[in-house]
Amino acid sequence: MAIINVSAGNEARITLGDSAANANIAGSDGLSIPSMQDITINNSTGVFRFKTLDNTAESAVTTPATNQITLNVVVDEAAFFGTGAGSIDNVVDNGLFGVSKNKTRVFFNAGFQGNDSGSKFLSGSGFISGLAPTVNMDSPVWVTPVTIEVDGDYTESAVS
Amino acid sequence: MAIRSDLLTDLTTNLSSTSVSVSTQVPYTSGDIPLYVKNMKKMYVDEEQQDITELYNCLDNNDVLQTETIVNAFVCVDAKTQPTDIDTVVSTCLNAKNSIANAIIRESSVENEYQDDKIIYTFEYRFITV
Numbered sequence: 001m002a003i004i005n006v007s008a009g010n011e012a013r014i015t016l017g018d019s020a021a022n023a024n025i026a027g028s029d030g031l032s033i034p035s036m037q038d039i040t041i042n043n044s045t046g047v048f049r050f051k052t053l054d055n056t057a058e059s060a061v062t063t064p065a066t067n068q069i070t071l072n073v074v075v076d077e078a079a080f081f082g083t084g085a086g087s088i089d090n091v092v093d094n095g096l097f098g099v100s101k102n103k104t105r106v107f108f109n110a111g112f113q114g115n116d117s118g119s120k121f122l123s124g125s126g127f128i129s130g131l132a133p134t135v136n137m138d139s140p141v142w143v144t145p146v147t148i149e150v151d152g153d154y155t156e157s158a159v160s
Numbered sequence: 161m162a163i164r165s166d167l168l169t170d171l172t173t174n175l176s177s178t179s180v181s182v183s184t185q186v187p188y189t190s191g192d193i194p195l196y197v198k199n200m201k202k203m204y205v206d207e208e209q210q211d212i213t214e215l216y217n218c219l220d221n222n223d224v225l226q227t228e229t230i231v232n233a234f235v236c237v238d239a240k241t242q243p244t245d246i247d248t249v250v251s252t253c254l255n256a257k258n259s260i261a262n263a264i265i266r267e268s269s270v271e272n273e274y275q276d277d278k279i280i281y282t283f284e285y286r287f288i289t290v
Binding site for chain 2: 006008009010011034035036037038074139140141143
């Protein structure tokens with residue numbers, strides 16, 4: 001048994017890119033989202049239940065999962081609005097707001113324990129949704145939720 | 161110590177036409193008597209007290225911090241014959257909080273206490289910056 005402790009920083013992390021290659025968690029071409037406050041990786045299967053006359057309890061089977069990654073971040077100007085141009089990745093250029101507005105497919109690597117060799121991560125692709133930047137005078141720094149609506153399944157891997 | 165410096169600048173300017181002047185010294189005690197008691201009608205601004213806390217704790221340790229700064233200032237006047245412009249002095253001192261830029265919280269308050277035939281005004285300025 002080995003618990004995954006993220007207190008060292010940069011252990012729980014997510015990298016986005018316009019291709020699976022650019023989203024490589026160990027690479028530098030994608031957008032590594034900075035200043036994440038929390039991240040939740042959902043793999044919520046549906047359930048179909050049925051009763052039969054020869055059973056005293058319901059039977060159940062699971063149906064395809066709804067996959068979704070939700071996080072809250074402190075808004076970083078470059079990450080949210082993009083660097084404009086000049087990088088090799090569309091997500092880096094347009095930022096979270098740009099790829100959400102443009103409904104661009106993004107690929108992701110969601111790391112559980114950093115990006116050193118052997119570190120576990122989940123990958124896949126989907127669409128950015130749920131941006132809702134907010135600020136007030138009690139907490140005068142912009143923060144926003146971010147949702148990645150995953151299209152299809154996760155793939156479990158380890159950094160090579 | 162930019163906040164103390166900015167307060168001193170503001171107080172020096174805005175109290176120049178009043179009966180109270182401003183010292184750049186900190187209000188240390190000399191011969192068991194605080195400077196502001198020894199030198200009446202002269203305002204002394206103490207050093208800043210700071211408290212840095214986390215506003216947002218981030219997973220990459222790129223935390224967002226906020227700094228709470230408290231500055232005290234003191235002025236002592238004769239209680240029997242107070243300066244005629246003491247109300248102006250007090251309001252000017254309280255309004256000095258507005259000279260601090262980039263603070264999300266700017267508060268000030270005043271308390272007074274008697275020591276023999278003197279009245280000591282203690283101002284407290286509170287600022288929060290991110």
